[in-house]
Amino acid sequence: MVAADDERAAIGAGAMRKAMWRIIPLILVAYLFAYLDRVNVSFAATDMNADLGFSATVYGLGGGLFFLGYALFEIPSNLLLVRYGARQWIARIMVTWGLLSAGMMFVTNAETFYVLRFLLGVAEAGFYPGVIYYFSSWFPPCHRSRAVSRFYIAVPLASLVMGAVSGWLLDLDGTAGLAGWQWLFLAQGLPTVLVGLAVFVWLPDRPASVTWLTPAERDWIEEELAREQSLMGAAPSHKVLAALGNPRVLLNGALSFLLIGANITFTLSAPMVLAATGGLDRGAVGWTVGVGGILGTVAMLWLGHVADRRSDRFIYAFWCTAIIAACYLVIGLGGPGFVIVAVYLAFATAAPSVQMLLSSAWPEVMTKAELAVGAAAINTIAQIGAFFTPFAWGALKDGTGSFEAGLYGIGAMAGVCAALIWMLRAQVRRRGALAAAG
Numbered sequence: 001m002v003a004a005d006d007e008r009a010a011i012g013a014g015a016m017r018k019a020m021w022r023i024i025p026l027i028l029v030a031y032l033f034a035y036l037d038r039v040n041v042s043f044a045a046t047d048m049n050a051d052l053g054f055s056a057t058v059y060g061l062g063g064g065l066f067f068l069g070y071a072l073f074e075i076p077s078n079l080l081l082v083r084y085g086a087r088q089w090i091a092r093i094m095v096t097w098g099l100l101s102a103g104m105m106f107v108t109n110a111e112t113f114y115v116l117r118f119l120l121g122v123a124e125a126g127f128y129p130g131v132i133y134y135f136s137s138w139f140p141p142c143h144r145s146r147a148v149s150r151f152y153i154a155v156p157l158a159s160l161v162m163g164a165v166s167g168w169l170l171d172l173d174g175t176a177g178l179a180g181w182q183w184l185f186l187a188q189g190l191p192t193v194l195v196g197l198a199v200f201v202w203l204p205d206r207p208a209s210v211t212w213l214t215p216a217e218r219d220w221i222e223e224e225l226a227r228e229q230s231l232m233g234a235a236p237s238h239k240v241l242a243a244l245g246n247p248r249v250l251l252n253g254a255l256s257f258l259l260i261g262a263n264i265t266f267t268l269s270a271p272m273v274l275a276a277t278g279g280l281d282r283g284a285v286g287w288t289v290g291v292g293g294i295l296g297t298v299a300m301l302w303l304g305h306v307a308d309r310r311s312d313r314f315i316y317a318f319w320c321t322a323i324i325a326a327c328y329l330v331i332g333l334g335g336p337g338f339v340i341v342a343v344y345l346a347f348a349t350a351a352p353s354v355q356m357l358l359s360s361a362w363p364e365v366m367t368k369a370e371l372a373v374g375a376a377a378i379n380t381i382a383q384i385g386a387f388f389t390p391f392a393w394g395a396l397k398d399g400t401g402s403f404e405a406g407l408y409g410i411g412a413m414a415g416v417c418a419a420l421i422w423m424l425r426a427q428v429r430r431r432g433a434l435a436a437a438g
Contacts (some may be wrong), residue, residue, distance in 0.1 A: 005103050008220065015217035016143045022204060022212065023138065024150045027131060030094060030199055031154035033192040033274070034127055037101035037120070038066065038160060040188050042268045043166040044104075044181035046275075051179060054110065060394020062113040063268045067260075067386035069121025074383060078133065078376035079128025087133040090127065091200035097123035098192025123381070128359070129375035136371055137206055140224035145313060148360040149304025155352040156296025157290050166374030167286045177293075248365045249374045251424055252358070252379030258417035259321065259358075262410035263351050265393045266328065273403050277331060278340030288341050292348025300353045307357055313364075314425030317357040318418055320350040325414035332407030356423070364428060379417035389413070 041048075041063060069207055081089040100120045107113045131151065139147040169187055171178035204210045207221045266273070271285045280288065303320075307313040327347035331340060359375075366374040393406040 006152060008105070011214075011216050012140075012220045015062070015220050016139070018212055018217070019138050019207075019221075020147065020150065022210075024147065026199060028154050030195050031127075031131070031151055032098070032161070033094070033188070033195055034124060035155050035158040037097060037192055039100075039122070039158070039264075039267055040162060040166065040184055040269055041104070041117075043162055043170070044184050045269075046272060047170060047179065048107070048172070052107065052109065052113075053111070056394040056397040057391070058110050058113070058394070059219040060268075060390040060392075060397075061112070062117045064387040064390040064395075065118040066121040066124075067113050067264070067390075069118040069123075069388065070125045071120045071121075071380045071383035071406055073125035074129065074299040074380040075373060075376040078373065080130055081126055081130045081133070085205055086130060087200060087203040090130060090134075090203065091196045092126060093127050093191050093258075094196025094199060097127075098189050098196060100414055101192060102186050102189030102344040104185040105178070110300065120269040126376065129379045131208040132359050132362060133371055137225070139223065140221070140227075141226075141311075141363065144310060144363065145304040145307040145357065145360040148356050149300045149353075151295045151315075152352065153300050154355040156300065156348065157294070159296065160293030162286075162289060162293075164286070166316075170282075193422050219322065244367055246366075246370065246374065248427075249370075249377050250381075251420065251427075252362065252365065252378045255417045255420040255424065256300055256355075256358070256378055256382035257385035258413040258420070259354060259385075260382040261389035262328070262413040262417070263324070263354075264386045265406070265410055266347075269403070271394065273331065273407075274340065274344060276403060277334050278337040278344075280337060280341070284341075288344060289348070292345050295345055295349040296352040299349045300356055303353045303357065304360075307360070312425075313357040313361045314421055315430065317354050318421045318425065320330055320354045320357070321414055321418040321421060323347070323350040323383055324354070325411050325418060328407050328414060330410035332404050332411065334339045334404070360426075366423075 028131065045059055054062075077089070077093070097120055100116060100123050104116050104120070107116060132148070135144065135147055165187075166184060169184040170180035172178070172183040175183065178186075207213055208216045215223075270289065272289060274280045274285045275282075303316050307316055324347055327343050327350075330343045331347075334340075361379070362375055363371060389410065392409070393403075396406045396409070397403060
């Protein structure tokens with residue numbers, strides 16, 4: 001029996017090792033460019049706003065409109081992903097958003113800024129929950145946090161890339177008659193199209209369709225995924241309205257509304273906040289954001305490994321969110337430049353891991369039948385928060401002349417989010433205890 005268990009464990013380890021190497025690098029590169037194209041406007045903002053005469057309110061509304069487009073088309077996009085397959089649909093998403101991101105170089109006024117940001121959100125809608133759904137067909141729970149963390153490190157790595165190259169691209173100002181911020185959008189948008197084509201060619205559809213897994217390895221994946229679903233029970237319904245009425249979906253959506261709304265609002269303005277509250281110049285801001293990306297990457301890989309081993313993703317998500325809330329409040333209070341830099345680095349270490357931990361736990365609170373629509377519904381609610389919060393942030397900045405009130409506001413949002421994560425953890429642990437007892 002022990003020998004059989006050891007043999008089965010070896011088969012599972014081999015299957016996961018192959019799947020990680022075949023899938024994760026390509027998805028990581030895809031999400032890296034997705035995140036670059038989503039937030040590179042934060043580095044372009046200072047020069048673009050000055051050239052085009054945008055106020056903080058105009059910039060905040062344009063920044064948020066991305067997430068409105070994302071929210072409106074999130075569920076339809078994920079339904080189409082299920083219908084046409086992850087490989088084809090993720091490739092389509094990448095090609096269209098890459099072209100639109102490069103098209104940001106043609107912004108000339110507030111109206112074109114609004115339209116292109118909205119369309120960029122429409123184009124990217126469904127990417128992240130689609131990847132989580134795709135992973136649920138490949139990676140059992142005992143490996144899922146590691147899988148998600150290894151592609152989600154694209155978020156902090158994007159900060160590293162932006163910090164390293166954005167200043168250089170902005171310094172191309174005047175080259176070939178283009179402003180530096182136009183070069184930034186062009187150089188970071190067009191490569192996404194090529195990555196999308198690579199996804200279409202090389203991303204495997206499902207375990208049964210590949211030849212690089214042995215029959216025993218394919219069977220192991222299917223059996224482990226089936227075991228997970230047996231613990232979840234049957235789904236009451238996988239229709240859209242049922243997903244939106246599912247209390248577990250709504251609770252995940254509420255905490256994601258607060259978390260994503262707060263974090264993306266700060267990320268979109270982080271270079272300006274660091275300059276205003278810490279007195280940093282463009283070079284110092286770039287290095288600070290870049291170092292934060294390195295710290296976030298290390299923390300995410302470590303937390304993904306530990307969360308899988310301890311089978312408790314929520315406790316780490318709770319503590320990371322509590323750290324984020326404290327960082328917002330401290331930055332709002334202000335202080336010497338070195339204090340602001342240190343607090344920002346603490347934020348950059350903790351922030352990327354929270355959504356990775358929470359989304360890798362979605363299959364623990366939803367059945368496979370619920371997951372495609374449920375994940376999209378959660379992300380839709382999250383993107384609504386990401387639409388409203390940057391607009392409110394910009395209005396507060398214009399009304400008060402500083403970032404202080406906005407920082408206190410998103411600090412409170414993060415604090416409430418931490419409390420909701422603790423509540424969700426208690427629910428999951430209670431259900432697990434009941435299942436074990438039954």
